[in-house]
Amino acid sequence: MFNLDEFIDTYVTRRKGSMFEKDIEANRQELTQAIEGRSVLVIGGAGSIGSSFVRAILPFRPAELYIVDTNENALTELTRDLRSSGGFMPKVYIPYPMDYSSVTFRRMFRDHKRSCGKNGFDIVANFSAHKHVRSEKDIYSVEALIRNNVIHAKALLELLEQNPPEVYFCVSTDKAANPVNIMGASKRIMEDLIFSYSDAFPVKTARFANVAFSNGSLPAGFLERLNKLQPLSAPSDVRRYFVSPKESGQICMLSAMLGQNRAIFFPKLEEAQMETFDNIAENLLVENGYEIEYCNSDEEAIEKAKELRAGGRNYPVHFSSSDTSGEKAYEEFYVEGEPVDMKRFAALGVIMEKPAPNRAAVEKLIDTLEETFEKPGTTKEEVVQIIASYLPNFEHIETGKSLDGKM
Numbered sequence: 111m112f113n114l115d116e117f118i119d120t121y122v123t124r125r126k127g128s129m130f131e132k133d134i135e136a137n138r139q140e141l142t143q144a145i146e147g148r149s150v151l152v153i154g155g156a157g158s159i160g161s162s163f164v165r166a167i168l169p170f171r172p173a174e175l176y177i178v179d180t181n182e183n184a185l186t187e188l189t190r191d192l193r194s195s196g197g198f199m200p201k202v203y204i205p206y207p208m209d210y211s212s213v214t215f216r217r218m219f220r221d222h223k224r225s226c227g228k229n230g231f232d233i234v235a236n237f238s239a240h241k242h243v244r245s246e247k248d249i250y251s252v253e254a255l256i257r258n259n260v261i262h263a264k265a266l267l268e269l270l271e272q273n274p275p276e277v278y279f280c281v282s283t284d285k286a287a288n289p290v291n292i293m294g295a296s297k298r299i300m301e302d303l304i305f306s307y308s309d310a311f312p313v314k315t316a317r318f319a320n321v322a323f324s325n326g327s328l329p330a331g332f333l334e335r336l337n338k339l340q341p342l343s344a345p346s347d348v349r350r351y352f353v354s355p356k357e358s359g360q361i362c363m364l365s366a367m368l369g370q371n372r373a374i375f376f377p378k379l380e381e382a383q384m385e386t387f388d389n390i391a392e393n394l395l396v397e398n399g400y401e402i403e404y405c406n407s408d409e410e411a412i413e414k415a416k417e418l419r420a421g422g423r424n425y426p427v428h429f430s431s432s433d434t435s436g437e438k439a440y441e442e443f444y445v446e447g448e449p450v451d452m453k454r455f456a457a458l459g460v461i462m463e464k465p466a467p468n469r470a471a472v473e474k475l476i477d478t479l480e481e482t483f484e485k486p487g488t489t490k491e492e493v494v495q496i497i498a499s500y501l502p503n504f505e506h507i508e509t510g511k512s513l514d515g516k517m
Contacts, residue, residue, distance in 0.1 A: 112398060114323060121393040122322045122352050122385055129377065129457040130360040137368055144367040145170035148276070149224050151231040152177045153210045154238030156184035158324035159281060162359025163235060173225065174202035178215065182207035210238055211262035216269055230273030235366055236266065236280040246292040249490050253483045259296040260303060264476055267307045274311040279366035280304050282315045282374065284351070287442045288503055295497045295504050299475065305372050306469035314369040317376045317443050319351030321358045328387050332394055339419045341411035344387040346429040351379045351441050364458060374461035376443035378452070388429040400425035475500045
């Protein structure tokens with residue numbers, strides 16, 4: 111019987127168990143002191159990384175756990191899974207299907223009382239984000255991405271400033287280092303935005319790579335295609351770092367609870383640990399007992415899939431070179447000039463001593479973006495120029511092609 115976790119360990123991350131277990135054990139007492147008895151709010155907590163973060167912190171016995179997510183079905187399944195696992199559940203566990211930018215959310219936040227009598231929550235972790243490069247195909251998708259990743263995040267920070275938490279964590283991405291797409295640039299701006307509030311409460315973040323088989327990812331799409339006996343398609347020239355779903359939650363927990371103010375955590379991964387999407391697809395098919403049939407186009411693969419659905423065992427695939435916008439040729443977790451501590455943790459590096467950005471400059475950028483979105487006829491290119499004026503190292507890769515044009 112196919113076991114996804116074992117497949118990830120064997121063929122994707124190529125390591126048995128989590129790379130962060132040593133760091134968790136070495137810092138167990140400090141983690142317990144930071145989490146036990148606290149009220150925790152997890153925004154976007156039903157997604158792949160958010161739910162993994164929830165599972166990572168539960169053994170440290172928070173007093174209250176509130177989870178907010180717009181995906182009601184995923185939130186329901188997460189609750190069922192947590193209740194059925196037999197692990198620790200706090201006495202106060204409340205999942206809310208709501209938008210964190212809504213009036214309802216703000217009312218819930220302001221009305222919540224901590225054990226100390228203050229409003230708000232002790233620990234706030236935000237995982238609500240547009241994470242796909244495909245989410246920037248035109249001006250409307252770009253606006254939705256920037257509103258979620260930056261503009262709505264600013265409104266949340268303003269709310270937190272009125273009710274300061276002990277910890278605020280917001281997940282970033284490796285694509286924020288020397289960004290070549292709007293998604294990565296939005297996360298880089300998000301880093302400046304949250305750090306500009308670091309004088310009001312501690313803020314931390316983490317940059318890490320692809321989460322293997324996370325919701326909406328290409329490998330997760332392979333499983334969906336297998337279930338429907340549809341052909342697989344993947345780039346043949348894209349190599350990426352991967353962490354397991356479990357590791358994604360653990361790195362966020364370690365960053366949130368152990369990081370200093372304005373720290374950015376990242377996993378210590380070497381180039382030899384990178385994996386390609388076509389190789390993952392091939393191993394997945396072999397593990398499921400199929401012979402691989404290589405095709406020269408999406409159309410040929412779709413036609414061949416008819417034979418597969420008729421009972422054949424040859425599985426059609428189409429692998430090709432990447433030619434879509436915003437696809438970075440390589441991955442990196444930090445850039446020149448960022449001071450890095452590689453000694454404190456066994457499996458984690460930490461970008462330290464990041465200066466607090468000028469909040470007025472960040473807010474001016476956000477105001478400019480909002481004004482630009484309100485103008486009729488605004489183009490994606492205008493938004494790219496505005497971002498580039500704020501991020502001098504932003505070199506957007508535009509090919510005119512989107513991933514939505516491929517299988």
